[in-house]
Amino acid sequence: MKYHLRIEVCLKPGHSDPEGETTAHLLKELGYKVEKVNVSKVYTVVLNAESREEAKVKAEEMCKRLLANPTKDHYVITVDEK
Amino acid sequence: MKRKEINVCVLRVGGTNCDAETKRSLQELGVNAEVVHVNKIVKQKNLLNYDALIFPGGFSYGDYVRAGAIWAKWIIAKLGEELKTFVREERPILGICNGFQVLVEAGLLPGFEGISIYPEAALATNFPIGYNCRWIHIKNENNGKCIFTRKISRGKVLRMPIAHSEGRFIFAKDKEEEYLKKLYENDQLVFRYCDANGEYAEGKYPINPNGSFHDIAGICNSSGTVFGLMPHPERAFYWWQQPDWTRRKRMHQYGDGKLIFESLIDYLTKKF
Numbered sequence: 551m552k553y554h555l556r557i558e559v560c561l562k563p564g565h566s567d568p569e570g571e572t573t574a575h576l577l578k579e580l581g582y583k584v585e586k587v588n589v590s591k592v593y594t595v596v597l598n599a600e601s602r603e604e605a606k607v608k609a610e611e612m613c614k615r616l617l618a619n620p621t622k623d624h625y626v627i628t629v630d631e632k
Numbered sequence: 633m634k635r636k637e638i639n640v641c642v643l644r645v646g647g648t649n650c651d652a653e654t655k656r657s658l659q660e661l662g663v664n665a666e667v668v669h670v671n672k673i674v675k676q677k678n679l680l681n682y683d684a685l686i687f688p689g690g691f692s693y694g695d696y697v698r699a700g701a702i703w704a705k706w707i708i709a710k711l712g713e714e715l716k717t718f719v720r721e722e723r724p725i726l727g728i729c730n731g732f733q734v735l736v737e738a739g740l741l742p743g744f745e746g747i748s749i750y751p752e753a754a755l756a757t758n759f760p761i762g763y764n765c766r767w768i769h770i771k772n773e774n775n776g777k778c779i780f781t782r783k784i785s786r787g788k789v790l791r792m793p794i795a796h797s798e799g800r801f802i803f804a805k806d807k808e809e810e811y812l813k814k815l816y817e818n819d820q821l822v823f824r825y826c827d828a829n830g831e832y833a834e835g836k837y838p839i840n841p842n843g844s845f846h847d848i849a850g851i852c853n854s855s856g857t858v859f860g861l862m863p864h865p866e867r868a869f870y871w872w873q874q875p876d877w878t879r880r881k882r883m884h885q886y887g888d889g890k891l892i893f894e895s896l897i898d899y900l901t902k903k904f
Contacts, residue, residue, distance in 0.1 A: 562804075562805070564805040565756070565802070565805065566759050566843070568757050568758065568759045568760060568761035568843075569757060569761060571761075572761050614750060615705060616697060616701060616702075616705050617697060619698060619701070619737065619750075619751045619754045620750050620751065620804070621751055621752065621753055621754040621802060621803060621804045622754045622756055622802060622804070
């Protein structure tokens, strides 16, 4: 069965986010009352798996093996059947 | 082992650069150096025919996902066993710039207890943000563990160029103190960013060009045979590669980068 994974990889709290800070700075310059910007990366993956549980397990594996570096990143996984 | 018997492999994939400079630096010192595409190594299964391995700089696989991550995971999947043997037999592995990012992502560095399954450090986006391509100073902090700096006295200040956007060396926030202590205890700290007089940057830009934790510019593994650094020694090998050669009346024939390659070759000639 096909599952649609949405994997969001973002920085753990406490790590500086130069990209977010630079973006926030420019948004302020453009006149927005922006307090903070955090940048994250989203991967959408179409995966063949036997079950929703298996799809979730595989997504976790993908994060640990490639998509996130546990030193600085954490991730949020959502699984959709479509 | 004599110099002419030494075979060094400079790996290449899509997006690597400075492989030619690295090869030329090694050849200048009288050893055999070959630039080899990693697919060829995987196909021929001949990584262990080489005495040393170098991951050059560049933007391997477009730096997608994270800088160095794709090449790192790919090489562990395809050549993991050979790499383990390389490290176990204390054959040298050098990672320059993107190569350093690869070694960290692959778990070879800091390598407190061999190759780790998941990265124990990261080379994050520069702070302040931006691509920095200029000459900087680094100080040798190593007491002799790192085989790539044995020809450099402790405390010596070297001048080399950097060229990166993701060079901010960091540990996990809750591990910073523990891992820094380990780096010192195991003599794994190699280079720190400093000014021309050897004063540490203390995190301040532009002397620390990327916001690296503890001004770290290069570290080695616990056996001292795997070494990664953000500056480019191969771009500081000859006198004419240095930015002020037209303004100076006299210059040494070689730049500071030569010392890294000299140390590597000295180790190989004595050890094997």
